[in-house]
Amino acid sequence: xxxxxxxxxxxxxxxxxxxxxxxxxxxxxxxxxxxxxxxxxxxxxxxxxxxxxxxxxxxxxxxxxxxxxxxxxxxxxxxxxxxxxxxxxxxxxxxxxxxxxxxxxxxxxxxxxxxxxxxxxxxxxxxxxxxxxxxxxxxxxxxxxxxxxxxxxxxxxxxxxxxxxxxxxxxxxxxxxxxxxxxxxxxxxxxxxxxxxxxxxxxxxxxxxxxxxxxxxxxxxxxxxxxxxxxxxxxxxxxxxxxxxxxxxxxxxxxxxxxxxxxxxxxxxxxxxxxxxxxxxxxxxxxxxxxxxxxxxxxxxxxxxxxxxxxxxxxxxxxxxxxxxxxxxxxxxxxxxxxxxxxxxxxxxxxxxxxxxxxxxxxxxxxxxxxxxxxxxxxxxxxxxxxxxxxxxxxxxxxxxxxxxxxxxxxxxxxxxxxxxxxxxxxxxxxxxxxxxxxxxxxxxxxxxxxxxxxxxxxxxxxxxxxxxxxxxxxxxxxxxxxxxxxxxxxxxxxxxxxxxxxxxxxxxxxxxxxxxxxxxxxxxxxxxxxxxxxxxxxxxxx
Amino acid sequence: xxxxxxxxxxxxxxxxxxxxxxxxxxxxxxxxxxxxxxxxxxxxxxxxxxxxxxxxxxxxxxxxxxxxxxxxxxxxxxxxxxxxxxxxxxxxxxxxxxxxxxxxxxxxxxxxxxxxxxxxxxxxxxxxxxxxxxxxxxxxxxxxxxxxxxxxxxxxxxxxxxxxxxxxxxxxxxxxxxxxxxxxxxxxxxxxxxxxxxxxxxxxxxxxxxxxxxxxxxxxxxxxxxxxxxxxxxxxxxxxxxxxxxxxxxxxxxxxxxxxxxxxxxxxxxxxxxxxxxxxxxxxxxxxxxxxxxxxxxxxxxxxxxxxxxxxxxx
Numbered sequence: 001x002x003x004x005x006x007x008x009x010x011x012x013x014x015x016x017x018x019x020x021x022x023x024x025x026x027x028x029x030x031x032x033x034x035x036x037x038x039x040x041x042x043x044x045x046x047x048x049x050x051x052x053x054x055x056x057x058x059x060x061x062x063x064x065x066x067x068x069x070x071x072x073x074x075x076x077x078x079x080x081x082x083x084x085x086x087x088x089x090x091x092x093x094x095x096x097x098x099x100x101x102x103x104x105x106x107x108x109x110x111x112x113x114x115x116x117x118x119x120x121x122x123x124x125x126x127x128x129x130x131x132x133x134x135x136x137x138x139x140x141x142x143x144x145x146x147x148x149x150x151x152x153x154x155x156x157x158x159x160x161x162x163x164x165x166x167x168x169x170x171x172x173x174x175x176x177x178x179x180x181x182x183x184x185x186x187x188x189x190x191x192x193x194x195x196x197x198x199x200x201x202x203x204x205x206x207x208x209x210x211x212x213x214x215x216x217x218x219x220x221x222x223x224x225x226x227x228x229x230x231x232x233x234x235x236x237x238x239x240x241x242x243x244x245x246x247x248x249x250x251x252x253x254x255x256x257x258x259x260x261x262x263x264x265x266x267x268x269x270x271x272x273x274x275x276x277x278x279x280x281x282x283x284x285x286x287x288x289x290x291x292x293x294x295x296x297x298x299x300x301x302x303x304x305x306x307x308x309x310x311x312x313x314x315x316x317x318x319x320x321x322x323x324x325x326x327x328x329x330x331x332x333x334x335x336x337x338x339x340x341x342x343x344x345x346x347x348x349x350x351x352x353x354x355x356x357x358x359x360x361x362x363x364x365x366x367x368x369x370x371x372x373x374x375x376x377x378x379x380x381x382x383x384x385x386x387x388x389x390x391x392x393x394x395x396x397x398x399x400x401x402x403x404x405x406x407x408x409x410x411x412x413x414x415x416x417x418x419x420x421x422x423x424x425x426x427x428x429x430x431x432x433x434x435x436x437x438x439x440x441x442x443x444x445x446x447x448x449x450x451x452x453x454x455x456x457x458x459x460x461x462x463x464x465x466x467x468x469x470x471x472x473x474x475x476x477x478x479x480x481x482x483x484x485x486x487x488x489x490x491x492x493x494x495x496x497x498x499x500x501x502x503x504x505x506x507x508x509x510x511x512x513x514x515x516x517x518x519x520x521x522x523x524x525x526x527x528x529x530x531x532x533x534x535x536x537x538x539x540x541x542x543x
Numbered sequence: 544x545x546x547x548x549x550x551x552x553x554x555x556x557x558x559x560x561x562x563x564x565x566x567x568x569x570x571x572x573x574x575x576x577x578x579x580x581x582x583x584x585x586x587x588x589x590x591x592x593x594x595x596x597x598x599x600x601x602x603x604x605x606x607x608x609x610x611x612x613x614x615x616x617x618x619x620x621x622x623x624x625x626x627x628x629x630x631x632x633x634x635x636x637x638x639x640x641x642x643x644x645x646x647x648x649x650x651x652x653x654x655x656x657x658x659x660x661x662x663x664x665x666x667x668x669x670x671x672x673x674x675x676x677x678x679x680x681x682x683x684x685x686x687x688x689x690x691x692x693x694x695x696x697x698x699x700x701x702x703x704x705x706x707x708x709x710x711x712x713x714x715x716x717x718x719x720x721x722x723x724x725x726x727x728x729x730x731x732x733x734x735x736x737x738x739x740x741x742x743x744x745x746x747x748x749x750x751x752x753x754x755x756x757x758x759x760x761x762x763x764x765x766x767x768x769x770x771x772x773x774x775x776x777x778x779x780x781x782x783x784x785x786x787x788x789x790x791x792x793x794x795x796x797x798x799x800x801x802x803x804x805x806x807x808x809x810x811x812x813x814x815x816x817x818x819x820x821x822x823x824x825x826x827x828x829x830x831x832x833x834x835x836x837x838x839x840x841x842x843x844x845x846x847x848x849x850x851x852x853x854x855x856x857x858x
Contacts, residue, residue, distance in 0.1 A: 025655060033649035041637040116633040120694070123597055123622050124650035265618075267601035331601060332615055 033126065034134025035141065038108065042138055051100050055146055058092045059153050082162035083225050089153050090171065090221050096146040097179040098214040099207075102186035105139045106206055109190035109259075110199055118263075128263035132187060132256055139183050143176075163225065170241055171221055177248040178217055182210055184255035191262035192422040236295060243288055250281045258322075267331040271323075271353040275361055278319050282369045285312040289373040293380045305377050306392060306471075309370060313396040313463075316366035320404040323358030324411045325425035330354070330505045338506045354502040355411060355420070356495050359404050363492060367397045391470045391477045398481075398488035399463050405491030406432050412498070436461040460484050550575045550610055550702050550733030551596065557604035558591050558757075565591045566602070567757035573733045573750075575701065578724060580748035581737040582849055588757040589737045590630065593706050596735065597627035610701045623651070626695030630707040632687040636680035640671055643679050644693055651698035665693040669723070685716040692723065703727060705736045709743060721747050741849055753849055766817065775800055775813035778821070780828075781837035782808055789833045796824060814840065 028036075042048055066085045112118040121131060154172075157163055189202045228237075254277045261270035289308040293301045330353070339348040350361040370393045377389060410428045411420060418424055440458045444451035452465055459465040460483045470477045551573035558566035566588045573579040583589050594600040596607055598618040606613055612620040634643055644665060648658045666672045669689040674682065682690060688708065695703060705724070709717045717740075724747060728734050738744050744751065745765070752762040761768045778799075782789045786804055793802045793812050798820055800813030814821065825838050 029649075029654040029658075033646055036649060037635065037638065037642070037646040040642050041635055044637045115635075116629070116631050117635060119599055119629065120627075120633075120647075121650060123599060123625075123627055124647060125619075125623060125652045126650045265598070265601065333601075336616060 032130055032134040032137055034121075034131060035137045038134065038138030039141055042104075042108070042142060047104065048142060051096055052146065052149075055092060055096055056149055059089065059149055062088045062092060063153060063156070082157040082160035084162075085160060086154065086157040086163050086168065086171075087222055087225055089150055089157065090175070091218060093146065093150045094175065094214050094217060097143055097175060098182060098217060099210045101139050101143050101146075101179060102182040102206060102210050103203075104142065104186075105135060105183045106186035106190045106203065108135055108139070109187050113191070113194055122263070122265070128260045131263055132259045135187055136180075136183060136256070140180070143179060143183075167225065167228070171224065174241065174245065175217060175221070177245045177252075178213060181248045181252045181255070182213060184252040184259070185209070188255040188259045188262075191259050195423070198423055239291065243284075243291060247281075247284045247288065250277070250284045253277050254281050266327065267329065267333055269334050269337055269353055271326060271358065272348075272351040275323075275351045275358070278315075278362075279365055282312060282315055282365055285315060286369050286373050286376070290376045293376055301377065301380055302389060305373065305389070309373060309392060309396060310467075312369060312373065313366065313400070316362050316369075316400050317403065319365075320359060320362040320400055321407055321425050321429045322422060323362060324355050324404070324407050324428060325420040325422050326353055326355045326358050327420065328355060328415065328502075330502070335506060349503060349506065352502075352506055354506075355408060356498040356502050359408050359495060360492070360499055362404060363397070363401050366400045370397060387477060388470060391481055392467070394481055394485060395463070395466055395470060398484045401488035401492040402461070402484070403432055403436070405488070405495060406436070408495055409491075457483065460487070548611065549573060549608075550577075551579070551735060552608040553592070553596070553605075554607065555605035556592060556595065556602050556607055558588070558595060558600065559603045564757045566595070568605070569752075569754065569757070569759045570605075571752050571759065571762040573702075573735055575731045575733050576728055577749045578728045578734045578736060578747055580744035580751040581735060581754065582741065582744060582751055583737075583754035587754045589754055590706055591757075592754070593627075593704050593735065593737065597625060597629075597704055598622055599627075623698065624700050625702040625704060626698070626700040628691050628695045628703070628705045628708055630710060632684065632691050634679035634682075634687060634690065636678065639676050639678050640666070640682070640690060641675040643690065644697055647694050648697050653698065661697055661699070665696045668696065669693040670719075685712055688712060688716070688720070692720075696727075701732060703732055703734045703736075705734065707737055707739070709738055709740055717743065775815050777841045778810075778812045778814045778824075779837070779839050779841065780810045780812065780835060782810065783834040783836050784832065786810060788831070789828065789835075792828060792831055792833065796827070798824065808836075 062085070066081070066088060112121070118131075122128075126134075154168060158165060158168060186206055189206055190199075192202065193199065254274070257274045257277045261274050264270045285308055289305055289312075292304045292308060296304055334353055338352055339345050350357060350364065374389060374393050378386075407425075407428050410431060411424070414420075414424060414428065440462065441451055443458075452459070455465065455469050459469075460480055466480055466484070469480060549572040551571075553569055553571050556566050556569040557564070569588070569592055571579070581589050581593070591600065595602050596609065596614060598614050598621055601615060606615055608614070609621040610624040612624065614621045635646075638646070641662065644662045645658065648661050653661050666675060669692055671686070671689055671693060674686060679687070679690065692705075692708070695705075703724075708724075709720055712720065721743060724734055724736065728749075736744070736748070748765070750762070750764045751768065753760045753768070780789060780793075786808060789810055790802055790804055793799045793810065798814055798816040800815065802810060802812040805811050814824070816824070821840060825835065828835055
């Protein structure tokens with residue numbers, strides 16, 4: 001009887017089970033192949049087993065120690081216990097999420113190139129975007145496994161009291177976002193150079209960055225746990241959290257597109273997507289500016305606005321130097337994908353590959369976004385000195401033009417001997433900074449012993465001194481701009497012929513491609529276009 | 544034999560690295576079912592050409608087509624139709640043979656039962672079934688080479704590009720590889736193969752391309768190349784009649800070079816001509832009353848052709 005019922009039940013379940021199996025199969029088929037492979041490979045690795053075991057043991061030890069301590073001090077119902085326990089768990093969980101995973105992502109990507117396996121992957125149907133997403137997803141899967149260990153522990157701290165669900169949620173969401181950001185940075189850094197020495201250097205840099213971010217996150221988490229209990233009722237707190245998460249998301253997207261671009265074969269368009277994301281990140285800072293200006297309601301609006309403009313300047317300044325390392329070669333592939341419509345040529349031409357186009361893109365991007373931010377400030381009517389903020393925008397934009405122009409000039413000279421890359425861009429940046437910032441500093445130290453005591457003409461190249469001078473009520477703002485702006489215009493202007501050449505190369509080749517080279521073998525078949533075969537006479541009569 | 548549209552078409556391919564012309568105006572075609580041997584000294588430009596065909600590099604000038612798709616304009620389409628086996632056998636150490644092939648099957652977009660079938664079939668073809676669960680790091684070089692061939696075949700490509708596939712293999716593995724390649728060609732796949740072992744290529748290839756300093760010195764069926772470079776084949780004749788008569792007739796023939804009387808009945812003659820012309824020569828001798836007991840031709844090997852076309856220069 002029991003067997004009969006069981007058989008009946010099985011028959012009733014069979015179609016559903018079959019459906020589930022098919023659904024599961026279909027889902028498994030649609031998973032990113034790299035995620036499947038990395039999951040199989042990564043979860044078998046010693047690194048994961050060791051870190052996971054260590055995190056597990058640490059969580060247990062902390063739980064037992066925390067409980068024992070709270071018993072000892074008779075603090076079982078004391079509100080501090082949950083808070084302190086949670087902080088301890090965050091300190092432990094932060095190590096795999098903010099240090100181990102970014103480094104694992106870095107090693108995983110470097111390993112593909114070192115072992116020569118990436119070439120084999122690149123000629124499959126997988127796109128560079130799928131490769132990066134696969135790597136990212138596999139590392140996040142590891143993160144999820146680490147996190148699963150801590151879920152009961154975090155729930156336990158909530159039961160102990162002292163922390164609200166909202167506080168826990170905020171910490172985990174922000175922590176998770178920072179982790180994704182660092183993993184993206186790790187992936188982006190891994191593909192910048194195949195040189196072992198450079199990778200060692202980058203690895204050390206990544207370790208330091210991860211540790212710095214880890215410490216910063218722990219300080220902010222403790223600040224929030226101990227002093228931020230009332231933050232939940234404050235809408236400004238939530239908008240700040242949302243903005244920070246959005247900004248981290250934007251820069252993660254930038255890192256993703258940079259990694260993807262590096263994996264795209266040389267000769268293809270690597271630039272457009274990265275430049276679009278650069279604009280989005282810049283817009284993130286402009287949005288932040290608008291929000292802060294509205295929030296401060298005019299009280300400290302100009303000061304906070306200046307801080308955000310410095311961040312926006314840093315964004316475009318760094319972007320400019322990275323773009324200088326772009327390829328100059330305009331291949332047929334790039335030409336074919338270049339915009340053809342009038343509107344497309346006018347707008348999207350700035351998104352096409354080429355160092356000079358890239359330089360002017362960053363310059364225009366910086367200028368336009370700073371002007372938008374300036375309009376936001378003007379609209380809020382929160383100005384004490386209008387000339388000060390206008391001078392700020394002019395000076396910051398001029399610095400992008402001047403240093404970018406000088407960098408591009410140096411890069412153009414270096415292209416004769418070296419192939420441009422991120423490493424070369426960094427060397428160029430270092431050289432330009434040494435020339436215009438380091439040398440005057442050295443000069444002042446040697447001649448006057450104490451630098452920057454008095455504003456001198458060569459300080460005009462130093463943004464720190466100049467902005468401080470502009471900020472000062474007694475500063476000679478316009479004297480500085482009279483020197484700085486023409487110099488910046490000249491630095492950018494010398495590249496106008498090169499800009500024209502790059503634009504013409506894109507336009508010229510779009511028209512000439514069809515006649516210069518046949519696009520398909522069928523065209524080759526026609527008598528007019530078929531190139532002469534050098535060994536035609538060797539073909540057998542059967543051909 | 545009526546041949547269809549070429550599976551590989553290379554037109555005026557150039558690849559410059561600074562002032563070095565790694566590939567300099569290379570053109571050739573490979574048809575479905577054909578095994579094309581790519582021969583040249585180290586640094587001649589073989590690997591660069593193969594990498595361009597595999598869409599791993601871009602030509603400075605010229606174009607190449609894989610199954611009709613340009614490697615420059617439509618590399619995504621070309622990739623789906625080619626299987627590339629580079630001259631290194633790197634694999635993922637922490638996955639087993641089945642997982643490795645399953646990954647590449649997924650990467651080529653194979654799904655569900657089709658993927659399982661593809662993995663099963665290539666493992667059977669390359670003899671890896673018994674090693675399915677073995678980690679790739681534990682495989683011997685010969686087995687890794689089979690695994691790489693299986694990977695290149697997983698999506699059933701029309702074109703196979705094999706860069707030095709026999710390098711470092713023992714004699715048995717080489718023979719097995721040769722058989723597999725011949726089998727694949729018989730299935731209609733176009734195979735472009737490079738190797739330094741010319742005797743092996745001579746046995747397996749339908750046609751060859753000889754490259755040196757980036758320039759293709761010759762391409763096509765070996766016999767036609769031999770004719771082009773005026774290379775003689777050696778005829779051996781055993782005559783039962785007067786050998787002096789045969790000697791005189793041969794010396795007068797326009798396609799015959801030097802003739803030697805090796806002994807009382809056997810003659811050696813240098814002959815420049817194809818099979819048809821050889822048959823005509825035999826017929827001529829018989830018609831002139833020469834009693835021919837044996838008539839055989841020894842053609843110059845691929846090595847001889849290679850050495851006569853190249854100077855051993857590298858760039």
